[in-house]
Amino acid sequence: MIVLCLGMQGSASTFTFNVVRDLLAAGGGSVAGFEATGLAAVEAALRGCPDSVVVRAHTLSASLLALVAAAGGRFVVTTRDPRDCVASLRCRLGGDAACWAMDVARSLAAVGTVLQRPGIRPFAFEEGFAADPDIGPRLAAALGLSLDPQHARRVAAGWSPGKVGEVLAALARQRKPDGAGFRSDPATGFNEAHLGDGRVGKWAEVLPPRRRPPSTAASAAWGRSGTASGPAIPSVSARPCSARPPATTTTRMPGRDPSGSRCCGSATSRPGAGG
Template sequence: MLILTLGTQASASTWIFNAVRAIFSVNEIHAASAMSEEGCQFLGMMPSGFDHFILKSHRMDSNLINLARISSSKVIVTSRDPRDVLVSQKERFDSEYRDQIGSLSRSLVSIASIPTSLDTMHLQYEDRFFERSDTIRRLASFLSLPVTDEQCESIFAALSPEAVRAQISTWVSEAAPRDTEEWDMATHWHPGHLGDGRSGKWVGALPDVARKAAEGALAPFHAPKDFRSEETFWSPYLFNGPETDRGGAVTLSVNGEASLLVHGPYLCLPVGRWMMRPVLKAPSDGRLIAIKMDAYTYADDRGVMEMKTLVLPITAKKAPSLEIDVVDHLHPLEFRLYSVNDGRKGTFEFGGVRLKYLGESSNLGLHPAMSRVA
């Protein structure tokens, strides 16, 4: 049996990973455990002689998802309000908000990409599942493994914040002179792992610009919302360009020569057809400005997905858009705006990119080396 513990950062996913390991241990079941986010890597590390494997991930590539599907794996998903995750990661590791939005994009899109046919258990951080011993029994039931009341309480006590801090402290002292910024290979606990556990901590702590960017880019993929019906918005804050760190619309200047004006945000989307609509506003002086836009993917042999040249201003009825077909949910996507070499000068505003899910990908057929049996 393959058990996948998949969670966003700071969602108590390591707590779940160790709870599952403990449930197997008290049942004296021969199992291996590790962290991997790629199917090929996982198969390469899979030891012989083990019938059960407990895998910890913050994201899963398509190979790992396919492996989980055909092996009828069990998946345990943990998630947390993305805004609280950003604050927690900043407090514990001084992580940059834009970098963390990128990491959360990969995690949330992976969760959204889990096939509905997989046996999946969802746990929400805000429900405080890690503070209740009955969570151990729920996990055991989901895994079809027996546990006694005494075993539940023992496992729960071993995973209390005090017990985990003591365990981390012991590991750090025994790890010297090794780099203690690493993690324990068995439990995956590491120094600074435990935060204060508060929910709603983003209020008053998360800068407004980062909050709005996270809500637009991540909220549609955070249950119970559904990205298929929710609009996704990539704020200028997530892009590379002049003054994009302010978050609001930015003024871009063209000087009549070809150049890259703005690019980003290198976030991920679930597999499918998507519409990209840049928010553009031309100056009121009536000048015509020609620009080029394209969408680029880092998926193998794909590159530019669609490209268009347009002249501003544009009427609302002719709002510019690109239609893209995402074939891999973990390949970061790039939207780019360019000036063109036509001698015309001027300015216009870029207010981000709106995205809408259109439907299933048109590139989901069989691999050329495969054939259909029935």
């Protein structure tokens, strides 16, 4: 089985990826999990003949989408109000909001494309799915797994905020690689700036008032329509994050941020403040 965990930035997609991977492992068989947007990494993993391949992505290529669909794969999609996605990235990673808005727009386009496929209902950040005690059984059902519900709940509980905090604490104790803006864990996909406050509607404090659309339940609307018809993504620079902790290190990141998205600005390494 190939599973594509596609999520907008800051929508708890990394949490979902880890729970999905562990649910498949609990069902028996070998599992390969990694981040990718194209075919190369997936093809390389398939050569190892794992029973399941789980791909985490914020965007995707047409060829990857075609492969997952042709293979009868599963899609697990997480969404969030794009304004909050931009605000979260701005608070956690620094840089320019206009640049992050372009990344979020690309992710929103990918999500909108996948949600046009029949039978796919996204997990909306605004609904608090990551804290739902039944998220394990819900994800198992989305994967078509016949797992005991209690077992599925235990698997999901293994990725509670406390568990993730342990992963981040371990990262903080590691020596930072030369030239790296953030320490990251390739196995789980988490980086040291990953967790934040998880507030809904934080964009109203972080982003400037110019061109603000009315507040709506954007992610739920996208899930029903399968289109990118939610509020406009701001394309102007943001205010400083009001709740940001002190910065520790600033590193120029001309290529990619720790989540794999392209970033055209500098990023500030700090404990997670957004989310």
